[in-house]
Amino acid sequence: VSSVAAAHLNLTTLLVDQQGAAIDQLGSEAAVLLTPAHQFPVGVPLSARRRAEVVEWARDAGAIVIEDDYDGEFRYDRHPLGALQALAPDRIVYAGTASKTLAPGLRLGWLVVPSALSDAVVSAKTLADRNSSAIDQLTLAEFIRSGAYDRHVRRSRLSYRRRRDRLLAALERRAPHVRVSGIAAGLHALVELPATWSEEDVVARASARGLAVAGLGSYAHGPHQQHRAALVVGYAKPPEHAFTGALARLLAVLAEGEG
């Protein structure tokens, strides 16, 4: 959002429902940024129908779709979705990252851009920081080439899947009044709170117990985005030894009810 503002672009937002972002709200925009594999923060994938719709829109409008595949490596319950980008390589910029699979501090990601945009993207990157650390890039390239990166992703996927299953089982048992969604993929779940609860109160009580869970409202842009009271619960970050304790504290917060 701050990047868009700094570039003096106008930002509009799309509503999100169970099919993902509402593509039919797009009009004369020059570009749309989507997270098709796992909408952030709601966690739904973009439906097959909406995927076709956004490609059609981009072709008709001469617009660009930016596919931010921020956590596409982590899918648990279904076959991997192909990248949206493959449907229209001349209209879609694909963005991948090592931030979730390795560490955000690496600052390494990759773009697949329509060839017509390639020179402009290279120029913009050059102006921003000349280039990313050559040593880090070469190290990652060797990590990928050797197969160790794939092994690491597979190992991580299994580990995160186990965490997700533990989170789901614990919530079902100990907090049956919440509803969990967005869990087929990624590293976070959306935990919907009962309608009478205050999201802000629950976030504050979680924070008091040392849990950095965000309220869904903190991701809303614009006044029209009414939303359910919900927590965005990331389960990838605590180190292995701290996960059980963090889960117990989350359950305690949710068991307290309305506070």
Place this chain on the structure above:
Amino acid sequence: VSSVAAAHLNLTTLLVDQQGAAIDQLGSEAAVLLTPAHQFPVGVPLSARRRAEVVEWARDAGAIVIEDDYDGEFRYDRHPLGALQALAPDRIVYAGTASKTLAPGLRLGWLVVPSALSDAVVSAKTLADRNSSAIDQLTLAEFIRSGAYDRHVRRSRLSYRRRRDRLLAALERRAPHVRVSGIAAGLHALVELPATWSEEDVVARASARGLAVAGLGSYAHGPHQQHRAALVVGYAKPPEHAFTGALARLLAVLAEGEG
């Protein structure tokens, strides 16, 4: 230069003489970028008088001086000059880099900014690339803390000083018709050619022999910058085993005379 243009700023340039940049040409500019320790590419330091002048100008004009200390670690024949920044920390941004001491591919540098600019600089860096690689930063910090960085710089300084001395001795013996300057510091020398020679021809002949030396003219901005025919000869880049051969090829080019 491309960064300045991209930011929609107007760029003016200062003449450079044997005292460094001509500070008395500054007027209502918002900022000036200087290389006070070793003007790039001419190689002269900014004189003590000019250093005082630019601080006075910045105070009077409410302007900012950016001190690009790109190679300040490498001084050979005189006591280190203090950073200009120390004369007016509220007006001067100091910029250092690991590009010359370690490698440009690291993409690590550092700024000392007036406190009034600190928030704006942090925001601009965040927008540009969020931050530099945390792993690289931590590695460099440990390298500095352990003392290994200082040892490396001292060892490099001795090695580069020997290269410079070999370059000077060889030119004096084999190419007495050129004049060498800018050699008290840094990693390059300015080699002035006889007045009748064409800089472009000499650069082309050097290139044909696999030498990437630049003509002084390639650094000129604006039509008013008349300059002597000269080569900017960097002596840090060839690996140790290739330096003798590179030096021999340079001497051969200069021995050919006007070509």
